[in-house]
Amino acid sequence: MVEFGNLKLNYLRLKKEIDKATKEVFESGWFVLGKQVEEFEKEFSDYCGKKFGVGVGSGFDALNLALKALNIGKGDEVITIPNTAIPTVAAICASGATPRFVDVKEDYLIDVEKIEQTITEKTKAIMPVHLYGRVCDMEKILEIAEKYNLKVIEDCAQTHGAEFKGKKVPIGEIGCFSFYPSKNLGAYGDGGMIVCEDEKLKEKLKFLRNYGQVDKHRVFFHGINSRLDELQAAILRKKLGRLEEDNEKRGKIAEKYNLNLKGVKVPVENPLTKSVYHLYVIRSENRDELMKHLKEQGIGCAIHYLIPLHLQEAYKFLGYKEGDFPVAEKISKEILSLPIYPELKEGDIERVCGAVNDFVF
């Protein structure tokens, strides 16, 4: 058996530090938005090379509140991709804005050549998704955003520590992260953060995550309850110290897969970027049979994501149809994610490669 993921192994590896950190929080008697959150906001925004961090309840909330803080909502359009995780698009819809899709390239990331033709007078922002740990062509995206006066909100939920030309994401001014347990930097519950450069935006986000209250007695904005808690922040601070090392481990596993897998397409690293391999995604024209074969061999695998969002029931109202985003549609039929996490052992990697290489359609 090789499991697709195992978060218990992650806890056991860090048990001593985590137990100490959580005990301190329990004993402090302070559980929501306190010293741990403040320190973690500083440490994580520093790590990303950004001035400010605002801890929130999830990656979804980070995206949604970033849109709200920028006054993007009803009547506005936000450009993103159709092969992302559901929350990217759910967050745009929750803000009241309309998602407009741009197809991706074979590398799973937004096709920057197709962005301009999707911009209308209603477009207010581009939400590039750094999918699977890979980083989009941010130079081109920022150039287009400047030309059309658009905001750029990077969905960094899958790319803690990933780089473009030696600089960590987000490459623009605003990045939204998820700390869902299975992420490269994962809490033991939900969590998220917006990192940004603008102090006013940071202030507004802090109000918005706490009902819009500006102090104990006054409310200026329509906010929500999306506060990062002290336990998660304390855990994340410990795990942040291991992030670089863990990302390196993911990179080494990917290298071994790249070298040893036969008969499937493996991910190609863009020389301008450094992927953090949140997911290791291969391609096969016989994906469903390969998946069945791997499961029979006791190898965990998964599809990220099976149905492109423009074809999902919930997003039919956007008016797209099959054939509108041919690359995303083709990719969705071929992709398969193999196990990749820091605790994966040498023998597990060999077993995965053996099982994939054994597959004869």
Ligand SMILES: Cc1ncc(COP(=O)(O)O)c(C=O)c1O
């Ligand atoms: C690309 C992407 N965006 C946004 C999110 C939302 O994060 P969360 O699960 O913390 O709401 C996720 C993770 O689920 C994701 O993978």
